[in-house]
Amino acid sequence: MFEGFEPFTVTTDRDLDVSIYGLKSGDTSSSSLPPLLLIHGFPQSRHIWHRVAPQLTDQYTVVMIDLRGYGDSSKPESVAAYAKSAMARDCIEVMDSLGFDSFFVCAHDRGARVSHKLCVDYPQRVKRAILLDICPTLAMYTTTDFEFAKAYFHWFFLIQKAPLPESLILANTRTFAELFMGGRQAGGLKIFDQECWEFYVKVLEDPAAVHSMCQDYRASSTLDLDEARTDLAEGRLVQCPLLVLWGKHGVIERCFDAVKEWRSVTKKGVSVTGHSIDSGHYIAEEAPQDIVSSIREFLV
Known part of the structure; x- marks a missing residue:
């Protein structure tokens, strides 16, 4: 599936293993190419790419990670472990381990939320970023209306006290995955490669993974909101150019002015552009050529 890439892990200073797929270290033809970090979302893994x-x-030089709590990466217990500031540090440690002082980012869903914090906390490291199908977490929670709550019910389901959401998901994991992920686009499950789909389901059958994913959302509804408010109060904004892409058939299109929301958390004068793509939520799998073209044109 990822011919020319090899799997390896980086153990962070918090003794967490981050699973990575990257170009083979012996491939000297890629050693001088600019690094690009790809980060997936919920409830997926590096396979989305x-x-x-x-x-x-x-x-x-392409690097794909499994976020902590997802895929083959470590699954720590506490809510604090899933603050996006902590997950952003993982990204920095991964890129440090590979010798990359600065890099490009393209990220989807939860990964794009990590990337937002990555841009704010480490402005000297991220040169440009593409964010897929999200608005800032603070904006999405604080402007919630009926349409958003109906479409993104999982934002309110997964944050419930453990083990309520964990128990319900694990009671029939495959059905949950089929109905939740398949129900987010007209093409249903047909947009997913079968091998990737089976990996997503396999991970969701692991109680530690399901708990981690719930903790990720619990962190977003608490710690991440606090961090976002503090960042804005202290003038800590995104400082690199952003390209925001979202699915034409999804909630961002219906409920938000994505470019406006991202400009509100970006330093004045820094470029923020964006547009919709003829896709549902899982853009990298449903409309990969649009992503490839956008990366080649914007991340230069």
């Missing part, structure tokens, strides 16, 4: 990453290796 299987139609994107192989097309980019002529122009970038």
